[in-house]
Amino acid sequence: MSGEALLTSRFDEGVLALTAGGAWTARNAGELERLLEAQREDAGAAKSISIDMSGVREFDSFGAWLLERLTREWQAEGGKLTVERLPEQDHGLLAEIRQVNQTPREQPRRSTPLLDGLARFGRGGASVLDDTAEFANMLGAISVAGFRVLGRIRNFRLTSLVNQLDRVAWHAIPIIVLITLLIGGIIAQQGIFHFRRFGAEDYAIDLVGVLVIREVGVLIVAIMVAGRSGSSYTAELGSMMMREEIDALRTMGFNPVEVLMLPRVLALTLALPVLTFIGSMAALLGGGIVAWVYGGMSPDIYIARLSDILTVDHFKVGMIKAPFMGLAIGIVACAQAMKVKGSAESLGLQTTISVVKSIFLVIVLDGFFAIFFASIGI
Amino acid sequence: MAEPIIIAKDLEVSFGNNTVLDGLSLSVPRGEILGVVGASGSGKSVLLRTLIGLVAKTRGSVSVLGVDQDSASEEEWQAVERRWGVLFQRGALFSSLTVLQNIQFLMRETLDISQELMDEVAMAKLEMVGLTPADATKFPSELSGGMTKRAALARALSIDPEIVFLDEPTSGLDPISAGELDELIKTLQKTLGLTVFMVTHDLESLYAICDRVAAIADGKIVADGPISTMLKAKHPWVKAYFRGQRGNLLAAQREQPAL
Numbered sequence: 001m002s003g004e005a006l007l008t009s010r011f012d013e014g015v016l017a018l019t020a021g022g023a024w025t026a027r028n029a030g031e032l033e034r035l036l037e038a039q040r041e042d043a044g045a046a047k048s049i050s051i052d053m054s055g056v057r058e059f060d061s062f063g064a065w066l067l068e069r070l071t072r073e074w075q076a077e078g079g080k081l082t083v084e085r086l087p088e089q090d091h092g093l094l095a096e097i098r099q100v101n102q103t104p105r106e107q108p109r110r111s112t113p114l115l116d117g118l119a120r121f122g123r124g125g126a127s128v129l130d131d132t133a134e135f136a137n138m139l140g141a142i143s144v145a146g147f148r149v150l151g152r153i154r155n156f157r158l159t160s161l162v163n164q165l166d167r168v169a170w171h172a173i174p175i176i177v178l179i180t181l182l183i184g185g186i187i188a189q190q191g192i193f194h195f196r197r198f199g200a201e202d203y204a205i206d207l208v209g210v211l212v213i214r215e216v217g218v219l220i221v222a223i224m225v226a227g228r229s230g231s232s233y234t235a236e237l238g239s240m241m242m243r244e245e246i247d248a249l250r251t252m253g254f255n256p257v258e259v260l261m262l263p264r265v266l267a268l269t270l271a272l273p274v275l276t277f278i279g280s281m282a283a284l285l286g287g288g289i290v291a292w293v294y295g296g297m298s299p300d301i302y303i304a305r306l307s308d309i310l311t312v313d314h315f316k317v318g319m320i321k322a323p324f325m326g327l328a329i330g331i332v333a334c335a336q337a338m339k340v341k342g343s344a345e346s347l348g349l350q351t352t353i354s355v356v357k358s359i360f361l362v363i364v365l366d367g368f369f370a371i372f373f374a375s376i377g378i
Numbered sequence: 379m380a381e382p383i384i385i386a387k388d389l390e391v392s393f394g395n396n397t398v399l400d401g402l403s404l405s406v407p408r409g410e411i412l413g414v415v416g417a418s419g420s421g422k423s424v425l426l427r428t429l430i431g432l433v434a435k436t437r438g439s440v441s442v443l444g445v446d447q448d449s450a451s452e453e454e455w456q457a458v459e460r461r462w463g464v465l466f467q468r469g470a471l472f473s474s475l476t477v478l479q480n481i482q483f484l485m486r487e488t489l490d491i492s493q494e495l496m497d498e499v500a501m502a503k504l505e506m507v508g509l510t511p512a513d514a515t516k517f518p519s520e521l522s523g524g525m526t527k528r529a530a531l532a533r534a535l536s537i538d539p540e541i542v543f544l545d546e547p548t549s550g551l552d553p554i555s556a557g558e559l560d561e562l563i564k565t566l567q568k569t570l571g572l573t574v575f576m577v578t579h580d581l582e583s584l585y586a587i588c589d590r591v592a593a594i595a596d597g598k599i600v601a602d603g604p605i606s607t608m609l610k611a612k613h614p615w616v617k618a619y620f621r622g623q624r625g626n627l628l629a630a631q632r633e634q635p636a637l
């Protein structure tokens with residue numbers, strides 16, 4: 001069946017007679033296109049062209065369009081193409097195809113790499129400002145919602161808050177304990193390994209204690225929470241945004257910020273100090289185990305040394321940062337979710353951006369706190 | 379009658395305790411436009427999804443284009459999948475592609491044709507379903523409900539399949555556009571020998587283009603045949619549907635010769 005020629009031509013005294021056959025369908029469209037292209041040269045010399053379609057057994061919209069395209073091209077050059085003996089049942093489709101693609105398509109605007117690069121640079125700069133504005137905007141919206149709720153505390157969605165706390169705090173504990181335990185152990189191992197050369201292994205305990213309580217505990221926990229809960233907030237709220245659920249909520253007289261975002265942001269703000277405390281303790285435990293097993297220091301010595309060097313100030317420095325970081329993660333997650341457009345791709349993109357931005361923000365915040373604590377001398 | 383190309387035998391589909399299809403049998407001959415009707419929630423979409431293999435059946439067999447769903451190898455079934463087009467009830471357009479890219483998606487994968495031809499044919503399909511060239515670069519989230527339906531139909535028809543499964547193609551369209559779509563489906567059926575499995579609530583479509591109608595109730599086909607048979611059917615729902623106020627109006631119109 002495929003042996004049948006799709007197109008044969010005879011050129012005779014300025015008349016080009018084409019004979020079509022076989023299946024003029026999607027399957028053969030590529031081949032047909034090439035065959036028709038090859039006829040172009042002959043067609044240029046011809047006074048008139050005719051195409052006999054009687055041999056065509058299958059005909060679909062690809063075939064119909066190729067035929068129509070041939071007709072139009074030839075017409076544009078001032079000639080006339082006659083379609084002969086098209087099977088009866090195919091007239092409808094050809095008539096349908098005749099009506100379409102009448103307006104010439106506009107060519108896409110050409111772009112130059114230099115201009116594109118400049119435009120992207122400019123947009124990048126502007127987006128930093130936009131981001132700051134969005135963050136401030138969301139912070140403002142959440143604060144307003146928070147104060148409004150304070151005024152009528154009974155309306156507060158406690159169930160929602162508890163539910164969120166369950167998700168972001170309670171369920172996060174195992175993974176956070178595991179990671180911080182390992183980190184504490186690694187710090188202790190490295191400390192002992194390097195201080196041993198000076199015979200100052202005890203200082204490894206100082207290293208673990210101060211580093212974990214002041215910096216590493218809260219940072220690791222904040223980064224984990226940004227990756228775990230910040231991303232899921234963005235994905236969740238973003239897909240609600242995508243499917244107009246947030247619009248639906250708004251038209252029923254609810255304020256989405258109050259109903260959806262406030263409990264989530266609040267949950268993160270409360271969860272982070274708790275998780276930081278648990279994480280720091282786990283890191284100290286991890287350090288202790290390594291000090292015992294690898295450094296040969298008994299737990300008693302480890303604990304005694306820790307209680308010597310750790311002061312309440314160290315502890316405060318670590319813990320004060322936690323709620324601010326939680327707040328920042330929550331706000332970035334919500335602000336990013338509001339930017340989700342209709343497509344699945346943009347949901348994925350905003351979720352990624354949310355995680356990257358909140359981790360960046362957590363580290364910047366940590367830097368500011370370090371400067372602040374240094375200047376007040378703790 | 380032409381050979382049947384969709385055959386379902388004794389289908390049972392349930393979700394948990396909810397048995398949606400219960401011993402349903404149906405066959406569709408090549409080149410036929412079958413309209414499937416039934417109350418909301420009676421399992422029309424579930425039947426469609428079962429036929430194309432998206433919903434697992436608990437009993438029975440399905441064969442499409444001569445290939446049995448259960449015994450076919452993955453490649454065989456995939457080859458069958460490439461020979462049909464599906465219009466989902468909610469469109470299911472790829473949200474990160476433009477309308478034109480959605481229509482070209484299958485062409486690009488399966489056909490060896492130039493980008494130019496692909497663009498032209500895709501634009502042709504776009505216009506055939508009643509969209510304008512300006513809609514080509516829009517993303518699915520920027521379309522109205524009716525436009526989504528049309529774009530999804532254009533995608534279902536993109537490589538001129540042998541069978542199309544349509545889940546309510548005309549719902550959400552104004553009656554005039556719905557009529558035009560009906561015309562288009564009829565034309566394609568005539569030219570391509572297209573087989574159409576169409577779930578619909580649209581009495582007009584049933585009268586205008588369907589060769590046969592099947593009514594689903596209680597998980598079974600309760601009435602099956604051309605419109606004339608449906609008008610005489612005994613099942614209460616079918617009777618209410620075709621002999622209700624709106625149904626009667628249309629039936630009366632058809633019975634009288636056109637003015």
Ligand SMILES: Nc1ncnc2c1ncn2[C@@H]1O[C@H](COP(=O)(O)OP(=O)(O)OP(=O)(O)O)[C@@H](O)[C@H]1O
Pocket residue numbers: 393396398416417418419420421422423424425467
């Ligand atoms: N994925 C699913 N999980 C559980 N139940 C389902 C699922 N899909 C459908 N159902 C149930 O199957 C039944 C039939 O649904 P179906 O979508 O087929 O209805 P329908 O006949 O297409 O209705 P409509 O005309 O409103 O589109 C309903 O009771 C529905 O709740």
Ligand SMILES: [Mg+2]
Pocket residue numbers: 422423424467545
């Ligand atoms: Mg349905």
